[in-house]
Amino acid sequence: MEITFHGAARNVTGSKHLLRMQDGTSVLLDCGMFQGLGEQTEDMNEHFGFNPKKLDYLILSHAHIDHCGLIPRLVKEGFEGQIFCTAPTMDLARILLMDSAKIQTQDLEYDNKHRAKKGQPQLEALYSEEDAISALSLFRIVDYNQEYHITPTLKFKFTDAGHVLGSAAVHIRADENGKSTYITFSGDVGRYGDLLLKNPQTFPQADYILLESTYGDSLHKDIGPIQDALLDIIKNTCEVKMGKVIIPAFSVGRTQELLYALNSLELKGILPDVPYYVDSPLSEKATQVLRDHPEVYNKDVKEVLKIDADPFGFKGLKFVQSTAESIALNDDVRPCVIISSSGMAEAGRVKHHIKNNVGQQKNTILMVGYAEPNSLGGRLARGEKEVHIFGDQYQVNAEVQSIKSMSAHGDYEDLLHFLACQDPKLVKKLFLVHGEYEVQQHFAEKLKEKGFSDIEIPYQHQKVVLD
Secondary structure, three states, X not given: OEEEEEEOOOOOOOOEEEEXXXXXXXXXXXXXXXXXXXXXXXXXXXXXXXXXXXXXXXXXXOOOHHHHOOHHHHHHOOOOOEEEEOXXXXXXXXXXXXXXXXXXXXXXXXXXXXXXXXXXXXXXXXXXXXXXXXHHOOEEEOOEOOOEEEEXXXXXXXXXXXXXOOXXXXXXXXXXXXXXXEEEEOOOOOOOOOOOEOOOOOOOOOOEEEEEOOEOOOXXXXXXXXXHHHHHHHHHHHHHOOOEEEEEOOOXXXXXXXXXXXXXXXXXXXXXXXXXXXXOHXXXXXXXXXXXXXXXXXXXXXXXXXXXXXXOOOOOEEEOOOXXXXXXXXXXXXXXXXXXXXXXXXXXXXXXXXXXXXXXXXXXXXXXXXXXXXXXXXXXHOOOOEEEEOOEEEEOOXXXXXOHHHXXXXXXXXXXXXXXXXXXXXOOEEEEEOOOHHHHHXXXXXXXXXXXXXXXXXXXXXXXXOO
């Protein structure tokens, strides 16, 4: 048996890990889109590093685009196998993949106009809405903690990873040469004490573990002050400076956490009286999916539901649908809060909002989660004074703030907690994926202190034979 790391290898996007058994059966763990990697991003998304036609199955950990975003491309290039995921993940993937296809088309129209003016060749989308529809027909639902037999010698089950709605860690049992091998793929691990979701579940002993490491060298602040930080930023920007707060936020997970926190301020009677816009049709759909799956809520949210039927709605909130409404926000000089995707500010409507507001000191760009260093969000977060947006250069005069504690990724204490159910002496090898290389090196040292002796940080397209 062998595993090849075709994405999220020494970087934080494009999750893709190919498991191949001796009988030729091949299973792909996630099929994510690369984001924010500069000029190489397009090429990395166009070339998988393997032949999709020869792939048998795909197991999807969750519906974030960096984990599912290339599934339509995979199908477009010939994959015809089954795609396994949880029910909430399927609901989210349906809207996310259709939206991704639509955004690609819209953004390319805008970019290609600029390219035409400069005499540059036109670009093509990775996939179409028709490709997304074809991909969705292959999805199959597997419940948490249900052992599913893919083949007579290959089975798996999901456990709740606590990262976003429907997120799962994947636990595989592969039978070869008269013995069983147990492989765990963490997907993305959530935080213990998340605002909305239950804690990650414990899982059976594994021989091999693929562990995400996004925040492997960081400790988040306590979750409690999130509401206080939001309140301070909104009051200072909207009431003192009379400006706008622009928040790039992933449509799935982060936007709902923001709405929940703002709703909590409303329940306390201290939410500033300004308009609040969620400028992402996808976010409204994702919020409804979360409403439709109350079984994922933690105890605190269930207590709020006893006094508030909608923990994601409050006075002054409006979901923006049309492009015309979105454009109109840029002409409206009134103070307001705009939450818009994507979280890394690499695509979608938020990119236009940043373009129109980043040059004014009265405004604030608020980052509320991880942004790949080369993405627009990453460049803003590290304090660059000039940024390129849609091919043009803009001065960063707006205030740039961040609330790192809102990340849906666990910090290194959360990740160590996730592994606490394992006997390190029985883990033959632990692979660190989904992290920046320097961060992974630091995290590897912490893992060695916990008794994990064989730790590997695979590089892109590296193949490893499992004993």
